[in-house]
Amino acid sequence: MILLIGLAALAVHSHAQSVITLTPSPNPPPGASRPGNHNFPSLAFEKSSFYAYAGNSTHPNLFSQALIDILQSKDHYNASQAAAVVKPHPPDPNGGLWGYSIGPSYFDALANFNSSKYIWMLPMAHAAGLHMGAEALTQAKLALRNIGSKLQLLELGNEPNLYHEQGMHGAQYDVARYLSEALQHEADIEGNVTAVKRVKYQALAYDSGVSHAVWNEEKAFGAGINRNARIGSVSWHYYQSVSSGGVTLRKTLMNHTATVTKLSRFIPNIRHLYNRNANLDFVLGEVGSVIGPELKWDV
Ligand SMILES: *[C@@H]1O[C@H](CO)[C@@H](O)[C@H](O)[C@H]1NC(C)=O
Ligand SMILES: *[C@@H]1O[C@H](CO)[C@@H](O)[C@H](O)[C@H]1NC(C)=O
Ligand SMILES: *[C@@H]1O[C@H](CO)[C@@H](O)[C@H](O)[C@H]1NC(C)=O
Numbered sequence: 299m300i301l302l303i304g305l306a307a308l309a310v311h312s313h314a315q316s317v318i319t320l321t322p323s324p325n326p327p328p329g330a331s332r333p334g335n336h337n338f339p340s341l342a343f344e345k346s347s348f349y350a351y352a353g354n355s356t357h358p359n360l361f362s363q364a365l366i367d368i369l370q371s372k373d374h375y376n377a378s379q380a381a382a383v384v385k386p387h388p389p390d391p392n393g394g395l396w397g398y399s400i401g402p403s404y405f406d407a408l409a410n411f412n413s414s415k416y417i418w419m420l421p422m423a424h425a426a427g428l429h430m431g432a433e434a435l436t437q438a439k440l441a442l443r444n445i446g447s448k449l450q451l452l453e454l455g456n457e458p459n460l461y462h463e464q465g466m467h468g469a470q471y472d473v474a475r476y477l478s479e480a481l482q483h484e485a486d487i488e489g490n491v492t493a494v495k496r497v498k499y500q501a502l503a504y505d506s507g508v509s510h511a512v513w514n515e516e517k518a519f520g521a522g523i524n525r526n527a528r529i530g531s532v533s534w535h536y537y538q539s540v541s542s543g544g545v546t547l548r549k550t551l552m553n554h555t556a557t558v559t560k561l562s563r564f565i566p567n568i569r570h571l572y573n574r575n576a577n578l579d580f581v582l583g584e585v586g587s588v589i590g591p592e593l594k595w596d597v
């Protein structure tokens with residue numbers, strides 16, 4: 299009985315909250331961005347948990363499948379659209395994310411989201427010279443076999459600006475080295491995986507804290523990342539804050555000034571891409587409010 303009263307009170311309370319209406323001005327302020335395309339929702343899974351979210355070949359995770367179907371059926375269908383797809387314009391080494399070993403059957407899971415498109419990342423941190431490492435190539439082949447025609451793009455490395463400081467490449471690792479490696483990886487995929495001829499790539503994937511003065515689109519494109527006209531999009535990662543940095547809701551996560559300041563760093567890169575007029579998409583490919591295991595909810 300007490301429980302029922304409690305539930306009723308809760309229902310009334312949340313109903314009262316749900317009638318807040320927002321009335322944005324019909325006239326966008328000067329300098330507002332062009333409208334974003336909302337047709338391409340996506341979810342990210344850590345490599346360490348993807349298999350659990352997906353399930354295996356005999357026991358697919360039905361909850362995940364239903365969730366993705368709902369997201370897609372709400373946002374993705376446009377009966378008058380001719381193109382198949384219209385793209386939108388911590389780990390702490392001790393934190394439990396690293397050190398996993400996966401076997402070939404892992405890749406069966408990729409077949410379980412059969413209505414989704416995939417961007418598959420080609421890991422470059424352990425490249426063999428400029429070439430793809432043998433493990434990276436093996437995994438890419440297995441993945442692409444299961445992804446099949448659902449492949450959207452191949453991503454060239456993950457947060458390459460961090461390779462040097464994470465001890466995975468020599469001190470000389472810079473934009474020029476990333477470019478040479480990325481172009482060699484494109485060639486290695488072309489040479490080894492006949493099924494993905496003329497695939498497009500997602501470049502950069504720079505980390506959230508990267509120095510935009512050193513690692514930016516002007517430098518990467520100026521030096522020839524799109525030399526083969528194979529880049530389809532450019533990805534950046536964005537975290538609003540790092541948990542070790544005294545994060546609070548008021549100061550950091552729900553602070554409009556802080557959000558605007560941090561996101562504004564991308565404007566020159568967005569403008570550069572737009573001015574190239576090459577139909578390249580800008581993607582915030584990894585986004586989170588806070589990175590790091592602990593957050594003090596000190597409002
Ligand atoms: C798939 O997962 C289920 C449940 O965990 C398990 O019983 C089954 O043996 C697995 N099948 C394969 C082929 O690994
Ligand atoms: C649906 O596609 C048509 C044709 O490309 C386009 O004109 C229209 O803006 C699209 N609608 C939405 C909601 O994206
Ligand atoms: C996708 O998989 C579900 C079961 O997991 C199946 O019912 C459906 O027919 C499949 N759809 C396609 C297009 O293969």
Ligand SMILES: *[C@@H]1O[C@H](CO)[C@@H](O)[C@H](O)[C@H]1NC(C)=O
Pocket residue numbers: 429430431432435485486487488489490
């Ligand atoms: C296939 O990939 C390997 C490893 O990255 C590379 O050394 C080799 O040159 C590639 N083969 C072709 C034909 O491109």
Ligand SMILES: *[C@@H]1O[C@H](CO)[C@@H](O)[C@H](O)[C@H]1NC(C)=O
Pocket residue numbers: 548549550553554555556559
């Ligand atoms: C919000 O962020 C700005 C810029 O980082 C900072 O100056 C300001 O003190 C913050 N506001 C609060 C209430 O902490």
